[in-house]
Amino acid sequence: MDFGFCLSPSSHVKMDDIDLTTFNRLKDANPDINTCIACGSCTATCTAGNFTEMSFRRILLMLQRGKEEEAKKMIQRCMLCGKCTLVCPRGINIRKILLDITR
Amino acid sequence: MKENILIIGGGAAGMEAATQLQKMGLTPIIVEKSENLGGHIAQWDRLFPAFHPAKDVVDQMLSQVKDIKTYLNTEVADIQKDNDGFHAVLSNNEKIDAKAVILATGFDIFKAERKQEYGYGIYNNVMTSVELEKFFRTGKDERINNPKKIGFVHCVGARDVKVCNTYCSKVCCTTALKQACEIKEVFPDAEVYTFYMDLRMFGPGYEDLYLKTQKDFDVKCVRGRVCEVSENMDGKLVIKAEDTLFGKPLKMTLDVLILMCAMEKNKSIDTIQQKLGIADNSDGFMQNKDMYLGMNGTAQDGVFVAGACTAPKSLPDTIGEARSVATQVFNYINNK
Numbered sequence: 089m090d091f092g093f094c095l096s097p098s099s100h101v102k103m104d105d106i107d108l109t110t111f112n113r114l115k116d117a118n119p120d121i122n123t124c125i126a127c128g129s130c131t132a133t134c135t136a137g138n139f140t141e142m143s144f145r146r147i148l149l150m151l152q153r154g155k156e157e158e159a160k161k162m163i164q165r166c167m168l169c170g171k172c173t174l175v176c177p178r179g180i181n182i183r184k185i186l187l188d189i190t191r
Numbered sequence: 192m193k194e195n196i197l198i199i200g201g202g203a204a205g206m207e208a209a210t211q212l213q214k215m216g217l218t219p220i221i222v223e224k225s226e227n228l229g230g231h232i233a234q235w236d237r238l239f240p241a242f243h244p245a246k247d248v249v250d251q252m253l254s255q256v257k258d259i260k261t262y263l264n265t266e267v268a269d270i271q272k273d274n275d276g277f278h279a280v281l282s283n284n285e286k287i288d289a290k291a292v293i294l295a296t297g298f299d300i301f302k303a304e305r306k307q308e309y310g311y312g313i314y315n316n317v318m319t320s321v322e323l324e325k326f327f328r329t330g331k332d333e334r335i336n337n338p339k340k341i342g343f344v345h346c347v348g349a350r351d352v353k354v355c356n357t358y359c360s361k362v363c364c365t366t367a368l369k370q371a372c373e374i375k376e377v378f379p380d381a382e383v384y385t386f387y388m389d390l391r392m393f394g395p396g397y398e399d400l401y402l403k404t405q406k407d408f409d410v411k412c413v414r415g416r417v418c419e420v421s422e423n424m425d426g427k428l429v430i431k432a433e434d435t436l437f438g439k440p441l442k443m444t445l446d447v448l449i450l451m452c453a454m455e456k457n458k459s460i461d462t463i464q465q466k467l468g469i470a471d472n473s474d475g476f477m478q479n480k481d482m483y484l485g486m487n488g489t490a491q492d493g494v495f496v497a498g499a500c501t502a503p504k505s506l507p508d509t510i511g512e513a514r515s516v517a518t519q520v521f522n523y524i525n526n527k
């Protein structure tokens with residue numbers, strides 16, 4: 089029956105229920121992803137980010153907060169130009185990690 | 192030339208100042224209210240950033256002051272100043288005349304109960320950084336039972352208008368990451384989270400400690416202040432915070448929560464401080480002459496300050512100030 093209203097789902101990220109298999113697999117192959125300091129350089133320089141919501145910083149977070157599908161969708165914007173890898177102050181091999189996520 | 196210098200407080204600052212003054216040919220006298228010298232560092236297990244045993248540092252300092260006149264379990268009950276200098280009466284009724292006084296009474300730890308939303312003293316498994324340090328020293332704490340998930344809350348009692356402490360306590364970020372690594376060493380399979388607002392890794396080797404935390408210990412740093420803690424049916428802690436980098440509120444169950452409590456001024460010296468005519472600054476610590484060139488001076492000629500009694504400080508900061516206060520006192524005595 090439609091009462092004309094509904095309950096909004098909780099907007100909380102429920103850390104207890106998150107499946108981190110993908111992130112952990114990615115981390116085993118690329119331990120440097122742990123060293124991100126969320127500086128945003130990758131996002132600021134991103135060729136795709138100029139026109140879309142593409143942000144590698146957010147992709148890393150999405151994978152750790154159970155938003156794998158969203159992350160995979162965002163990655164489709166990437167043109168693999170590699171500028172992000174050039175600017176990352178922690179020397180994270182971002183381009184390779186992006187490729188690994190979609191693999 | 193033998194001149195008495197009264198040093199109130201026998202922590203790192205007081206001991207180091209005494210050591211230097213003795214080398215300069217003056218006669219330092221330490222008055223310490225607790226039953227041993229060492230102050231807070233004697234309570235720590237290992238020191239950041241190099242995980243150096245605190246005991247090593249304390250023992251080294253103790254060996255340097257072994258010939259210096261020291262009163263333990265003693266406080267200064269009264270103090271007067273006249274043209275000859277200072278005249279103090281100790282709590283044991285002994286009298287000391289001194290040409291100069293150094294206040295080195297250090298800090299106190301913020302009482303975690305005051306931030307009620309974190310549940311310290313209400314929920315069993317909420318503990319403080321000081322208690323965790325004790326666990327590392329003794330290996331014993333009932334609350335730490337092979338935990339699977341551990342959280343650290345930064346800035347407890349600091350950067351917080353609600354508790355009237357607007358300052359940053361300086362060392363607790365580095366301490367949190369140091370302790371996060373250490374707890375991972377004890378429980379390698381545990382997940383460790385720190386909840387920070389800014390990570391203030393201000394000293395040499397401190398940023399490397401941050402990198403090590405991420406790389407070698409897989410500690411997860413979440414940017415956001417924990418806003419509330421509750422306990423579930425199993426006695427576990429449920430915390431809420433916003434992941435501000437992700438832009439979403441977050442909820443998590445933890446086995447243990449560690450509160451990084453701020454440094455506050457040690458108020459046990461207030462009466463003597465007032466008698467000497469020295470005010471507190473806006474953070475509630477002792478007011479020094481000025482922040483740049485006059486950091487060891489005070490409004491009272493002949494009274495000097497060193498260490499964490501004027502602001503939150505690391506051990507190297509404290510030692511540096513203790514050495515500089517010795518020079519200042521030497522110059523004062525010699526009218527330079």
Ligand SMILES: Cc1cc2nc3c(=O)[nH]c(=O)nc-3n(C[C@H](O)[C@H](O)[C@H](O)COP(=O)(O)OP(=O)(O)OC[C@H]3O[C@@H](n4cnc5c(N)ncnc54)[C@H](O)[C@@H]3O)c2cc1C
Nearest residue numbers: 200202203204224230231238239297298498499504505506
């Ligand atoms: C949890 C924690 C961990 C830390 N870890 C580190 C670290 O790893 N590395 C680092 O560099 N720094 C660390 N610090 C900072 C370090 O503890 C301080 O820099 C140092 O203790 C300051 O020394 P102090 O002598 O000024 O003060 P205190 O250590 O507080 O000593 C003051 C002394 O004065 C005595 N006293 C107080 N009032 C009176 C009175 N009225 N009469 C007589 N005596 C009195 C006290 O009993 C005490 O012995 C840490 C701090 C905290 C809170």
Ligand code: SF4
Nearest residue numbers: 134166167169170172
């Ligand atoms: S490689 Fe992809 S993510 Fe990196 S800058 Fe280029 S488009 Fe952006």
Ligand code: SF4
Nearest residue numbers: 124125127128130176
């Ligand atoms: S540039 Fe590197 S450190 Fe900065 S946000 Fe991107 S991945 Fe993280």
Ligand code: SF4
Nearest residue numbers: 346349359360363364
């Ligand atoms: S050092 Fe870090 S934890 Fe301590 S008050 Fe400053 S920002 Fe907060």
